[in-house]
Amino acid sequence: MSIYVLGHTNPDSDSVVGAISLAYLKKQLGEDCIATRQGEISPETKFILNKFGADVPELKTSYAGEEVYIVDFSDLAQAPKDIADATILGIYDHHKLGDLTTAAPLECWIRPIGSSNSVIKEAYDYYDVKIPKNIAGMMMCAILSDTVIFKSPTCTKLDTKIVKELAQIAEIQEYKALGMEMFIVKSAVAGATPRELTTRDYKEFDMGNAKLGVGQLEVVDLSVFDEVKNDLFKDMRKLKDESGLHSVLLLLTDIMKEGSQLLVVSDDESKIESAFSAKLENSQVWLDGVLSRKKQVIPFLQPQF
Numbered sequence: 001m002s003i004y005v006l007g008h009t010n011p012d013s014d015s016v017v018g019a020i021s022l023a024y025l026k027k028q029l030g031e032d033c034i035a036t037r038q039g040e041i042s043p044e045t046k047f048i049l050n051k052f053g054a055d056v057p058e059l060k061t062s063y064a065g066e067e068v069y070i071v072d073f074s075d076l077a078q079a080p081k082d083i084a085d086a087t088i089l090g091i092y093d094h095h096k097l098g099d100l101t102t103a104a105p106l107e108c109w110i111r112p113i114g115s116s117n118s119v120i121k122e123a124y125d126y127y128d129v130k131i132p133k134n135i136a137g138m139m140m141c142a143i144l145s146d147t148v149i150f151k152s153p154t155c156t157k158l159d160t161k162i163v164k165e166l167a168q169i170a171e172i173q174e175y176k177a178l179g180m181e182m183f184i185v186k187s188a189v190a191g192a193t194p195r196e197l198t199t200r201d202y203k204e205f206d207m208g209n210a211k212l213g214v215g216q217l218e219v220v221d222l223s224v225f226d227e228v229k230n231d232l233f234k235d236m237r238k239l240k241d242e243s244g245l246h247s248v249l250l251l252l253t254d255i256m257k258e259g260s261q262l263l264v265v266s267d268d269e270s271k272i273e274s275a276f277s278a279k280l281e282n283s284q285v286w287l288d289g290v291l292s293r294k295k296q297v298i299p300f301l302q303p304q305f
Ligand code: MG
Pocket: 008, 012, 014, 015, 072
């Protein structure tokens, strides 16, 4: 029976590439693993898969009765609906420990570093498995994406070292330039619907009795949002009503200026204001230096609930 590898809902490049890189590693170790994804891939992920000639992993939303490896999350809110009926064999992640639980012992690789693909690279080294050139290139791109080309506070020395090693295997010298090319692809918002934008990199979190949705769009210049910001707000309100959320937050992150414009739709804006010690004006505020949802946003929201 096949084992499925999956990343979080609204998969980002780390989740999709992580499913591919972990499935390959496990196959070399004798497990029949298949890379899957829980949703549509982003333009950035498409760019990476095209660049290195990889197939898009199979779309799969139901895992009942299956054995699975989980990559890039451990929160129930980001899991398939029927995950409780699957057997989780292992988790490879770099987020806060979530609320997934298992009935049997599992393999757990969770580290506070820049990307799940960095964790997976450590596993390749641990098992002494050679990384194919194209997989190394994709893993490198996934790490550059998650660490915002090393600018994110989540980036560690280990991530930088791993990117250099992967670049060597992939035979890519100008890896920072490739990272920039990737972020320019990521910055394209033209032609996307408001819903595609609000949910492109969107996660829901259970905090106390409240559920919050937090999206992020990382671009090289915030002016791309000038024309669409009102539509984004409108869609955030819709998203909030549809899912009965307490708040929907959207981080418009400028990777060059290294900060985020935070857009807020909330039942109680004062909770968001105290989380960031900031005053909202027209339901938005510039948060200087904020690049990371997992390290600079979620930990500050949680105590408010
Ligand atoms: Mg991710």
